[in-house]
Amino acid sequence: MKPQSFNKTDPSLIALIDDLKAKERENGAAIWRDIAKRLEKPRRNWAETNLSKLDRYAEDGQTIIIAGKVLAAGSISKKITVAAYAFSAAAKEAIVAAGGKAITISELVAENPKGSNVRIMR
Secondary structure: OOOOOOOOOOHHHHHHHHHHHHHHHHHOOHHHHHHHHHHHOOHHHOEEEEHHHHHHHOOOOOEEEEEEEEEOOOOOOOOOEEEEEEEOHHHHHHHHHOOOEEEEHHHHHHHOOOOOOEEEEO
16 A cells, blocks of 8 residues: 655745755754754644744754744743744734744845754744
């Protein structure tokens, strides 16, 4: 029996995955290939991280990347930079209100092509 393959149909997601793999080859930063592999999985297996988890495990000034969506359950009091594929509107507002930044994965790749000092959260 042949395993079922999951083909992505969202052109922007396909472009992001291809860009992440290219940056990994270009800069030797394994973090980008890891994120690309996570985004290639079915969406039901993507990370969904709440603000309370970010507040609990992140440190002030840290850069966090989430291969999925950030949700607004809980609160956040730390100034962190969060890069994710998607944010709920309330989560984005809360991160900015706490003094942090909510950016896309593409923006993080442009700012930090080597992927140094970036922590992956699930």
